[in-house]
Amino acid sequence: MNNTSVMGAAMLMYRRDLLLAVRHWGQVAQPLMFFAMVTTLFPLALGPDLTELRQIAGGILWVAALLASLLGLELLFRADHADGTLEQMLVSGQPLALLALAKGAAHWTVCGLPLVLVSPLVAAGLALPGSAICTLMLSLGLGTGILSALGAIGSALTLGLRRGSLLLSLLVLPLAMPALIFGARAIDMAVHGESARGPLLLLTAMLVLAVTLAPPAVAAALRISAE
């Protein structure tokens, strides 16, 4: 018999999750809407002082992206857990860590990437100079990747709980603090015309670490929650 290769299974998982996201796009659009709303409300509430807005733009964008990502994490494993497809995934005979990685990648494509793509638009509302846009997108791109990876661990661990959202935030937020600090700092440095290379490299290192270590942790957590 022709068994599916490991990569083939991971690709199939990725495609399935994208297709599911297309089928219920209303739910998927929620984090993006949240991100756009929060970042639009800040300039309205703070007043028209552009220099002041520019000073805090990096922080606002990052906090909004962090909270929007938390909102999207609910989608990652919960539906699969509820309809029993997660169990089928566990007994598919494919390495669970790789399937989890594929799911995480799909989640980032659906929840993280759109935030990165709309960030130049909302940055204009926060008076971010054009020269900082590139740094902004890089820092958010790396950052949402880190959040997807960390969030997947938290999401898998809280799967069995009926009201896991608060606990999920408590688990993920402390781990996300370094990314938040360096990510916002990168944007801040770019706004002031300095090179943001240092913090961006640190973010890249964190992303590599998170993407490498998260899949086995997620796989272990999923097995525990299936018991």
Next chain:
Amino acid sequence: MQAFNFSRLSARDIHVWRGDRKVLGGVSVEAAAGDCVHVAGPNGSGKTTLLRVLAGFLPPEQGSVTWEGRPIGADRDAYCASCSYLAHSDGLKPELTARENLAFEVGLRRRLEAAEIEDALSRVGLSASRDQAAAVLSAGQRRRLAMARVMLAAAPLWILDEPFTNLDGTGVTLVTAIITGHLDRGGAAVMAAHQPPSIPNHSPRRVDLAS
């Protein structure tokens, strides 16, 4: 389909506790090629728990489950690849159509031709609903679709948790025929059911669980 190169599933003296309640106390199950094991017992007697232990979800507190003489935990992925599990929930994505559900779920295990999917759908009587989302199928149709998935996975060992739930008379006959075909090819099945399944030529061996 070719006959299976089958060896033995053997669970000895399984003990499982849930908190301070003993769910399984020293249950043993043996299944070799062509064997059908019928796990019987009243509600709450631990039928599902036993099947979950056999499928490798739940490590027993005491006792061992072996496949080809090796503990199933030793090479979990290889064991999972040779066993197909039908759970209480059908394990279908409500947003995906019947065909897509089979293509994704079975596709994780093996390469699959479109014709095989059509074939399996007509076998369980779902040809007309192949492009309907699983969400709009009736409970019985979903059960049939889940059974089609088990069949397509082409694994030698089937672990079936109440395969006849929600099925009408024709559905029961269909599923019985599918299970019989599997046993005839040298497969094995362990199933929990309230009614003893009537399978010609393979009289099911009964494992009784007391409440």
